[in-house]
Amino acid sequence: MSDQVKVLVVDDEDRIRRLLKMYLERENFQIEEASDGDQALEMALETDYDVILLDLMMPGKDGIEACHELREHKATPVVMLTAKGEEANRVQGFEVGADDYIVKPFSPREVVLRVKAVLRRGKQSNENLVASAPGDVLTFPHISIDNEAHRVTVDGQEIPLTPKEYDLLYYLARSPDKVYDRESLLKEVWRYEFFGDLRTIDTHIKRLREKLLEVSEAAAKMIVTVWGLGYKFAVPEE
Known part of the structure; x- marks a missing residue:
């Protein structure tokens, strides 16, 4: 078939x-x-x-x-x-x-x-997490996310991300300052409802920050840990 x-x-x-x-x-x-x-x-x-x-x-x-x-x-x-x-x-x-x-x-x-x-x-993915439409670009200070091309640039430099790192960043960036706990991220980004190691989230957050930090410390700081709750994407005031 x-x-x-x-x-x-x-x-x-x-x-x-x-x-x-x-x-x-x-x-x-x-x-x-x-x-x-x-x-x-x-x-x-x-x-x-x-x-x-x-x-x-x-x-x-x-x-x-x-x-x-x-x-x-x-x-x-x-x-x-x-x-x-x-x-x-x-x-x-x-x-x-x-x-x-x-x-x-x-x-x-x-x-x-x-x-x-x-x-x-x-x-x-086409309906929810990574739904792409013409002009689907999230632009912030230091970071631009072109979802149609699945491309992330930091201060004008393209950052190579794995598919999961990209999905996680895009999901957080779609709702700036909204705090997501690990369970929610595992469910929405990985689509796990019954199984899944919460350390998966921490590992991907760590890798994501490291890659952003290679270009911009300010960009890396936009991935914020909210202690006791989870993570959020914070847009700096400029």
Whole structure:
């Protein structure tokens, strides 16, 4: 079926691939498999998948390298599969453009819900979060967000953001000075209602600030932590 959801499952363990395939096929998803990063990258570049489940630690080309190279060509949603205790590696995953991670050992049901959340977010993006229209540009002191082109410039310099970093910045900037708690951001930006690690928000905020700071300290300070509540986008008075 041409409209059937395509998911690429990448893991060097046969058992895990079989388990994920079994549960995802129950949802009528079309599943293809890869056992290493090189094979996964080749398949991902040749085929337009709806979601890629990508193991982080694999022999040869690991998930970090594969995701980084994929992001040079495509914005296919990537969910990293990571072992417990690999927090530093998960941060690396976000840095190269992963959309989310799931910690092993995981519940197959959780994986199915996460995949559905990614798909739901993609379908709703045109209507809600990243709806683009001609002239859809948010302009502030130091920062300009061109949503039609998905381009962010800081003091005239374009800033390379991952898809999730962009979504988060755009969502906050659409309502300046409105405070969002982590749960709301996880629900609205990641489209998670039942699962999701709140640290995902903190990691993306940190990376977003660091990238803005490379060009402008004033721009970085526009992403404000409201202690005990969450985050907001604050426009400086000039």
